[in-house]
Amino acid sequence: MMNKVYLGIDIGGTAAKFGLVDEDSNILHRDEFSVSFDGYETPILKTVLEKTEYFVASGGLSFRDISGIGVSATGQIDSVNGEVIGSAGHIKNWVGSKIKESFEKKYSIKTIVINDANSAALGEKWIGAGKGYKDIVAVTIGTGVGGGIIVDDRILLGKKGLAGEIGHIVIHGSGESCSCGNTGCLEKYASTTALVRKVSALQKENPSAFPKEFEENLNGRKIFDALKGNSLLEKAVDNWVDDISLGIISLVHIFNPELVIIGGGVSGRKEFIEALSKRVNEKIMPRFLEGLEIVPAKLGNDAGLIGAIYYLIENK
Template sequence: MILKKYIGIDIGGTAVKAGLVDENGEVLSRCETEIDRSAMKETVMETVTRSIREICDTNGTDIGSLAGIGVAAPGAINTREGKVAKLGGNVPNWSGTKVCEILDGEFGLPVSLANDGNCVALAEAWIGAARGHADVLCVVLGTGVGGGIISRGKLIEGAMGYAGEIGHVMVHAGGRKCSCGGRGCFEKYAATSALVKEGMALRDNWYTGRHIFGDANAGDEEALGLVDRWTDEVAYGIASLTHIFNPEVILIGGGVSAQEELVIKPVGRKIKELIIPDFAEKLVIKRAELGNDAGMVGAVRHLILEKE
């Protein structure tokens, strides 16, 4: 039997990732193309269309034989209209881009567009760490905090597709200013960048998470204290979300999720201490599995669920 093939696209602040993905979620081939941040030579959508042609050429795949294109992108994504809303994330000239219309005009294939954090949740529930689970909360810790919520097997998208912006849940009323225009948002305290910002205020060489975790793993008391305060913040936000969504699995993704002893275990323990005991009964908290492929695989899953 010949499996259907899709293109999964994951647009980030610095690069476009493209993958040839089959109907079972297996990535058959992938490529990564840098974004022209000045947008002088090429717009982001031109980079996307070029990546699609390139990955098809490399694999000898006829574009017309594909079953569709799924796109994951940062910012507030209007999935109903297939376009980026006003809050465009960290991609140059991105606000308002009509992604589905452009790709449909270029290739004439079914296209879907969804928020990248939501796509990570879909991918992990499809073939990753939350496979087989119907109630999943996925939290991705990076420059910001992204994620997605799957309830009774369905991604919660809300009226327009904006749902799941967990980085902007307010955890400290009147707190730190956020890029969204608000104050006290979860990501200002729980993003990896928040940890690094605090780290740099303490020591010159703590300008990346890797340096901080390196010292913490070596037993440095100050680094351990810094990481401990930061995992408190991560747990506060997730505990609140747990009370709203009652997940059975909470996945933590992003580069820091590789830190099993310093991040996953303490965050899991702290969440369970913070929540109402009934919510903790069958709750599993673990790291996400799919890493760099999650966005493109989840984008394909979004397309399959939306169009088929």
């Protein structure tokens, strides 16, 4: 008998990734479509529903062959009702999208919806860096700071599914304003965007101290490539790592995980993971360190898609 096949969809702010995934997590067919092509005038949900038909057909299947739909989505997701109920960013026509209801009505297939950061944590647990672990804190460092918390094998969702918004832990009480309305949020200091902003500002004050190529399209990779021997840059990265560690230390003290998984572009840098581990180790209460590992994520861009399928299968 053929393995069951599931449809996974990972809806981000710019694109939606589609995958036909079997119950052993193999991605049998995949594609990606823009959801921001007209500045969200066409609601993301409308685009995704239309592309779903095309995608399933292009994979040579009909909807009868699909055993369930798992959706990982950006924003504040009410996982009980499968609906977008908030967004820290500003994506037009997104809040209020009834994802679960729309899919189940149109395709008559069980559909679950989960926030993308929570989904990524589950993906890592299923087949990535978290495989075999029960208590995990996953942190993604990119344009923002996202996270997912797994306690005793289950993702922590809270009452509505909003749990794990670790980017909005306050680490500097009277600090920078955040899009969430608060000040001093972790995300304003610990995202890659925050590091780039900081380094760009330093470069304006002292242009000769930084490589010329920093003036255009500065990103985390460029900063880490130029790090060695540049004391100003080293100091900026040090402060950044320190801010990241503040968030992680709080999480470890609350959840006592056995594993912290760091995702995002910079997580592939060995020197980054080492510096972060060192900083966390210096400040944490000793008993929390016993058996604690800090490791990079493994699944990259597939984590959300894979995690949504895992959540679907686990909640059958």
